[in-house]
Amino acid sequence: MTQASLHDEIVSQIRNMIFAGEFVGGQRVPEKQLCEQLSVSRTPLREAIKVLASEGLLVLLPNRGARIAQITAENLDEIFPIMGALESLAGEIACSRITDDEIDEIRALHFQMTAHHKRRELNEYFKVNQAIHMKILEATNNKTLVTAYLSLAGRIRLARYRANFAQDRWDQAVAEHEKILDSLSKRDASALAQILRTHLENTCQTVKTALGKEAASEISSRAGK
Amino acid sequence: MTQASLHDEIVSQIRNMIFAGEFVGGQRVPEKQLCEQLSVSRTPLREAIKVLASEGLLVLLPNRGARIAQITAENLDEIFPIMGALESLAGEIACSRITDDEIDEIRALHFQMTAHHKRRELNEYFKVNQAIHMKILEATNNKTLVTAYLSLAGRIRLARYRANFAQDRWDQAVAEHEKILDSLSKRDASALAQILRTHLENTCQTVKTALGKEAASEISSRAGK
DNA sequence: TTCTTGCTTTTTGAATGCAAAAAGTTATGA
DNA sequence: TCATAACTTTTTGCATTCAAAAAGCAAGAA
Structure with missing residues (x-):
């Protein structure tokens, strides 16, 4: 079994949370809150956020964190x-x-x-x-x-x-x-x-x-x- | 101008390096070497690597770092x-x-x-x-x-x-x-x-x-x- | 010589710490 | 009352540190 790295795990977890409708489009997603929710530290979480942003599921605003991408x-x-x-x-x-x-x-x-x-x-x-x-x-x-x-x-x-x-x-x-x-x-x-x-x-x-x-x-x- | 974050900058830099043929397909890309080459610390570099991997330009092997994706x-x-x-x-x-x-x-x-x-x-x-x-x-x-x-x-x-x-x-x-x-x-x-x-x-x-x-x-x- | 086995070094994964930027709050003046 | 400014808190970006895994290496046995 190819044990997934923590960051990969976090990517799928957040993805599933978005799919499950746990966030409203456009909503801010503070790192701290997610860290506590998933009980991980910020480093792997931030890596995951960057990946999800490149997938288009999150939108990154410099110095202002991530938001759930809006569907228009x-x-x-x-x-x-x-x-x-x-x-x-x-x-x-x-x-x-x-x-x-x-x-x-x-x-x-x-x-x-x-x-x-x-x-x-x-x-x-x-x-x-x-x-x-x-x-x-x-x-x-x-x-x-x-x-x-x-x-x-x-x-x-x-x-x-x-x-x-x-x-x-x-x-x-x-x-x-x-x-x-x-x-x-x-x-x-x-x-x-x-x-x-x-x-x-x-x-x-x-x-x-x-x-x-x-x-x-x-x-x-x-x-x- | 939306000043790009460092991590975004690194993503494009590495992408361009790959496009310029500076790496051989399958080659290992040690973090340390890239850090020195781009004179950045490991945190933003690692974020960039994760993104490039999700784009398919790099392949990630757990605990063994990144490799340049092979074209077959x-x-x-x-x-x-x-x-x-x-x-x-x-x-x-x-x-x-x-x-x-x-x-x-x-x-x-x-x-x-x-x-x-x-x-x-x-x-x-x-x-x-x-x-x-x-x-x-x-x-x-x-x-x-x-x-x-x-x-x-x-x-x-x-x-x-x-x-x-x-x-x-x-x-x-x-x-x-x-x-x-x-x-x-x-x-x-x-x-x-x-x-x-x-x-x-x-x-x-x-x-x-x-x-x-x-x-x-x-x-x-x-x-x- | 060649294959193990154990040890050392290097590299990666993740947590913490620190600085800068944004957001929030209070106080002051028009 | 409202607006603005100064200050405080929070949040983000990045660097550093620590731990664990892999790779490299040397010594000993077959």
Whole structure:
């Protein structure tokens, strides 16, 4: 076992805390507080903060510490197309190397997912959905691609998760997944690339709409106080 | 001016040293030596090392320090397709937002580049070539895309630069650039996306061949000694 | 000679300490 | 009352120090 160094450990811990929504976007993250929370000293913590900043999860202000990166509509517009291109590429590569067994695994996940959709189990749906996309990425056997994708996905993860999308979009997303599975089964690279890209574009729209509503409700709740 | 913190400064310094070929791939980089070379203390240097490792320019071995990341054929096969997808996406987006002035700038660079090609000025050719690709990326107005691209490009930069490719490939590359300029002038997004992707694929092949030859000559020179 | 084994040196990992910058607070004057 | 200035506290940036792990080395046994 390659025992991870403390600094690496801290990086994943903070990353998971951000993913878990333990911080508000834009919030300051004092070193001291994090040190106590994770019971580590400042040196490895600071190393971790620098890494997370280079990943885009934190923003560093010289002499003023770190802040949790804000997710904005502009952000989403920048990141989603890139993810679309990467997943599209992943789909193409996957078509040329995926095994029948791997497709069967994805098919199983797909039916699990549609079951969750029918039962309106949003959390479970999300989980299996992510698993399907990961399977396609991993089928490329390109670790750099997976890493690049996950890095981008991490930055918008919270916004994506919180976008409790409307029923009609949910139905549409499931329909898109039918096409994804279909293209993959036929190993139709260009069709898969196309539908994955569209799928991401639509997701982007949904998340952006949700983000807009969130921002609007925040403003109104503040005004109400 | 946002005065960069020392650690940021160190990151760019080391990055540039790697780009300048001051290190051999796989070489160990003792902290002490770098500290003296850059005349900084270990704390900010170590922060910089962690960041460069997360960028993939260095590889960290627990308790054994940092090494310069090796460029391998597998690496190139992983990275180039991703760069192809990103540049392809950049081309598409660029077509929809690039101004006539920006196209003129690129055209000017293009003719500069072909002049260098005619005069067999490889270094100058490379420089202008890079500038053209950067212009296309920047025309997207998507900083995340530029950053992601540059991060990948950085990892293979040395190998790419050293791939003093053969004359026929050079001629072919220039021909591809004619098509790039042509598609961009017409704002033909799908044609531009296509040719950029092909261009990167061909470049990948060239760099891989060069890397293979390099490795072979290293082995033979070792055997000769 | 070659392979262990134990010791020394070097290098890395992490904690502490110190200085400078920012933030917060109080007091004074208009 | 409000604004400004001086002072205090907190926080950040970096250097130094200490501890642990790895690497290097020498002596002894097969």
